Amino acid sequence: MIRWGVIGVGYISRRFAQGLKHLEGVELSSVWSRRPETAQSFAAEHGGQVCESFEALIESDVDAVYIATAHTSHAAYSIAALRKGKAVLCEKPAAISLAELDGVLEVSRETNMLFMEAMKPPFYPLYTRLRTHLAADPIGQANFVRAGAGVANTPADHAAFDPLRAGGGLLGIGIYEAFLAVDWLGASHEVQTLGRVAGGIDMFASVNSAHEHGIAQWYCGLDLHGRGDALICGPQGNVTIEAPWWNPQRATITYVDGRHVELDEPFVGGGLNYETQHFCELMRSGLVESSMITHSKSRQMIEMIDRSRGTLGLST
Numbered sequence: 001m002i003r004w005g006v007i008g009v010g011y012i013s014r015r016f017a018q019g020l021k022h023l024e025g026v027e028l029s030s031v032w033s034r035r036p037e038t039a040q041s042f043a044a045e046h047g048g049q050v051c052e053s054f055e056a057l058i059e060s061d062v063d064a065v066y067i068a069t070a071h072t073s074h075a076a077y078s079i080a081a082l083r084k085g086k087a088v089l090c091e092k093p094a095a096i097s098l099a100e101l102d103g104v105l106e107v108s109r110e111t112n113m114l115f116m117e118a119m120k121p122p123f124y125p126l127y128t129r130l131r132t133h134l135a136a137d138p139i140g141q142a143n144f145v146r147a148g149a150g151v152a153n154t155p156a157d158h159a160a161f162d163p164l165r166a167g168g169g170l171l172g173i174g175i176y177e178a179f180l181a182v183d184w185l186g187a188s189h190e191v192q193t194l195g196r197v198a199g200g201i202d203m204f205a206s207v208n209s210a211h212e213h214g215i216a217q218w219y220c221g222l223d224l225h226g227r228g229d230a231l232i233c234g235p236q237g238n239v240t241i242e243a244p245w246w247n248p249q250r251a252t253i254t255y256v257d258g259r260h261v262e263l264d265e266p267f268v269g270g271g272l273n274y275e276t277q278h279f280c281e282l283m284r285s286g287l288v289e290s291s292m293i294t295h296s297k298s299r300q301m302i303e304m305i306d307r308s309r310g311t312l313g314l315s316t
């Protein structure tokens with residue numbers, strides 16, 4: 001039985017708890033959030049005992065923690081939990097800069113404890129099936145990726161609009177597009193960004209990035225309703241993952257010989273259960289790093305975001 005502690009009880013923690021209910025051999029054991037009343041209502045709905053402080057939670061008998069607080073707090077909570085011998089699944093972005101992420105990864109290595117950024121898309125059934133399908137019926141090495149998302153209905157008091165909580169589209173949304181680019185094209189060596197900064201955050205960014213295997217074109221925004229699909233092109237065909245591509249369920253592969261293959265793989269449990277299942281398997285195997293969201297991949301993603309933010313004059 002893997003005992004989980006949940007840190008922060010907002011929107012995404014509820015989806016995490018929903019996902020846990022779909023897994024065997026796991027238990028939501030402890031919960032902590034800054035406001036005891038929100039932690040109490042979360043525990044009443046999903047289970048777990050409420051801890052009176054973050055320290056009390058990481059000193060409890062939990063085996064793993066799920067960190068889902070504001071971006072700016074991810075690194076410090078991760079480091080403290082790893083030092084207490086807890087495996088850490090930390091929401092994206094795992095840190096707000098490459099330098100900060102490197103601090104976390106160093107502690108993961110020092111303590112020999114599992115750390116993984118909760119970058120969910122590759123664990124969904126559709127994404128897994130797409131990879132398997134392309135291995136058997138390839139489109140060739142992908143050499144162009146295009147994706148983007150805009151979330152125009154975010155409430156004005158959301159952390160996304162707060163520079164002090166490292167708001168902005170790039171860290172909150174663009175990190176997904178950065179993932180897609182590095183997952184299909186490899187590490188980037190050039191990142192060009194145009195964007196609009198307002199109120200101290202990037203309201204919109206349009207990025208072209210050059211990678212080991214090709215070029216990506218992606219955007220993220222907080223004041224526009226983006227399309228949210230993804231296109232992956234190779235010499236023998238292309239793939240469209242339907243919106244929202246980061247919770248993927250349907251894709252179409254179009255081959256140069258005229259064939260169309262439709263993939264349809266609905267997900268259950270809110271979708272976070274697949275990455276959590278993977279994380280639990282890593283724990284049971286005694287591994288300290290995922291082979292899917294490697295530490296190196298997390299570094300490549302945040303490095304792209306760092307460069308884009310730097311171009312727009314934003315610093316962390």
Ligand SMILES: NC(=O)c1ccc[n+]([C@@H]2O[C@H](COP(=O)([O-])OP(=O)(O)OC[C@H]3O[C@@H](n4cnc5c(N)ncnc54)[C@H](OP(=O)(O)O)[C@@H]3O)[C@@H](O)[C@H]2O)c1
Nearest residue numbers: 008009010011012033034035068069070071073091092093
């Ligand atoms: N994987 C995904 O699909 C996905 C989706 C959405 C968000 N996320 C990520 O998950 C994280 C949380 O997002 P959310 O949408 O769940 O936010 P949210 O609804 O605002 O919830 C955040 C929670 O964290 C707490 N919190 C915030 N800052 C904290 C701090 N410095 N120390 C302790 N607790 C703190 C909040 O407590 P209070 O109520 O006291 O403020 C609240 O319980 C973000 O980093 C975001 O990028 C991931």
